[in-house]
Amino acid sequence: MANGNGGGASAAARQRRALLMAQNTMIGREQGPELFWQQTTSMAAPTTIQIPRFVNLNRPLESIRVTLRGRLALATYDYSAVAPEHFTNLLQQFQLNGIHRKYGNVTPIRMHGANIFATPQMWTPGGEQNTSALIVNGVLAKNTGLPNALVNEANTNVFLGTTGTSPWDFEIIWTIPLGPIFPPSAGDSQRDVSFLYQPQDWADSLQITLTLGDKTSLGTPQASSAVTWTAFGSGAGSPSLEVHNNYSILGAFANQVLGGFVVRAESDFNSNTAVASGTRLALLQHQITSNVTIKSGVNLTGTTAGVSVYASLSDTQLANTKLNTDNKPIRDNRNNMIAKFYGAQQFAGLQPQGWLNFSFVDSQNPLTAYRGDGLAGGSVFELVTDIASANANNRQTLIQEMYYGGPFPPLRPSA
Numbered sequence: 001m002a003n004g005n006g007g008g009a010s011a012a013a014r015q016r017r018a019l020l021m022a023q024n025t026m027i028g029r030e031q032g033p034e035l036f037w038q039q040t041t042s043m044a045a046p047t048t049i050q051i052p053r054f055v056n057l058n059r060p061l062e063s064i065r066v067t068l069r070g071r072l073a074l075a076t077y078d079y080s081a082v083a084p085e086h087f088t089n090l091l092q093q094f095q096l097n098g099i100h101r102k103y104g105n106v107t108p109i110r111m112h113g114a115n116i117f118a119t120p121q122m123w124t125p126g127g128e129q130n131t132s133a134l135i136v137n138g139v140l141a142k143n144t145g146l147p148n149a150l151v152n153e154a155n156t157n158v159f160l161g162t163t164g165t166s167p168w169d170f171e172i173i174w175t176i177p178l179g180p181i182f183p184p185s186a187g188d189s190q191r192d193v194s195f196l197y198q199p200q201d202w203a204d205s206l207q208i209t210l211t212l213g214d215k216t217s218l219g220t221p222q223a224s225s226a227v228t229w230t231a232f233g234s235g236a237g238s239p240s241l242e243v244h245n246n247y248s249i250l251g252a253f254a255n256q257v258l259g260g261f262v263v264r265a266e267s268d269f270n271s272n273t274a275v276a277s278g279t280r281l282a283l284l285q286h287q288i289t290s291n292v293t294i295k296s297g298v299n300l301t302g303t304t305a306g307v308s309v310y311a312s313l314s315d316t317q318l319a320n321t322k323l324n325t326d327n328k329p330i331r332d333n334r335n336n337m338i339a340k341f342y343g344a345q346q347f348a349g350l351q352p353q354g355w356l357n358f359s360f361v362d363s364q365n366p367l368t369a370y371r372g373d374g375l376a377g378g379s380v381f382e383l384v385t386d387i388a389s390a391n392a393n394n395r396q397t398l399i400q401e402m403y404y405g406g407p408f409p410p411l412r413p414s415a
Helices: 007-021 086-090 113-122 184-189 251-256 336-347
Strands: 030-040 047-050 061-074 079-082 091-100 104-111 133-136 168-177 207-212 219-221 227-230 240-248 260-269 276-283 288-299 310-313 318-325 328-331 355-359 381-387 394-405
Touching: 061 091, 061 207, 086 091, 086 113, 086 133, 086 168, 091 113, 091 168, 104 113, 113 168, 113 288, 113 336, 113 355, 113 394, 207 240, 260 276, 276 394, 288 318, 288 381, 318 336, 318 355, 336 355
Parallel strands: 104 260
Antiparallel strands: 030 240, 047 207, 061 168, 061 227, 061 240, 079 219, 091 104, 091 207, 133 168, 260 394, 276 381, 288 310, 288 355, 288 394, 318 328, 318 381
């Protein structure tokens, strides 16, 4: 029936649907996080570590977890100001790079640790309870959403760096999902096996690079503050850093997967310091796009070179933020708070202060993503916003989440 009337495309779509439905009987199970690499780190200065081995892909890879455990002690004075995301800033960047058999040299994940910690909270009920975690002196921090605060059950910030309750034993777990992020109730669309990292796609090429911060990642130390980093629960030694990988078992289904991967591309902007209307914040890539997320606030000055920290997060810095294609809105938002809490309704997730997400997969199905790959050459796909408040240190972070490959039907019928 491949005669131009779409019969070939319909057959291909039926085949793809059959493969997706087969997941329920053939996918098997996940094996749980396994230790991949570990070492100690002094935390005395910003450090970049390229893990000196390739990621083991003898099974399909579903997610990666990074954990940092240690003790922070202040010998003299305290912090004059604590950053709202404090300990989660200690991972300044997580980068995953590899050579894909179809797409070549790519970097699927390059994100700041605070953003890795926060973004899944918007898409999963219960927020941090289902994603990453921060434990300080034995207390699990709860992110209350808006306003942003990592607090204990008594609604007190778990890191009171301005009041001298040193020392702080901390453990941070950053969870990096490699596929689409959906609530656990999303059924068979929750974790499409098409986005698992398959050995036949990546071979021995995936490498992880971690960049760690220093004491200025947490805020602004007093001029005479003496900061000491030691091992967890001890006044000696050094903090420990670990990477754990979570694999899946696919069984006979492994060879039927329509392979793809998710890219989360992060960009920072610091030139939008004056009040303005209709500012193009960024040009977006012409790719299958699931989420476009913008974070806004004020940059912390005085940090060590190479350390990036928000001093505060703001829901009022931007207004009338929208997505346009060739000057036509595809998300014609006129009220950022309405858009923000629409996302809360659709995903039942938390809404951290300063974050605004435009989702094309609020159906909880990756196949409803925006087909940016079908835009004509020269088309303009952009994020446009009003800058509603002026500050010399205004800053925004953009994350465009995109799908490469996977179970997407062709945009045009077969000839």
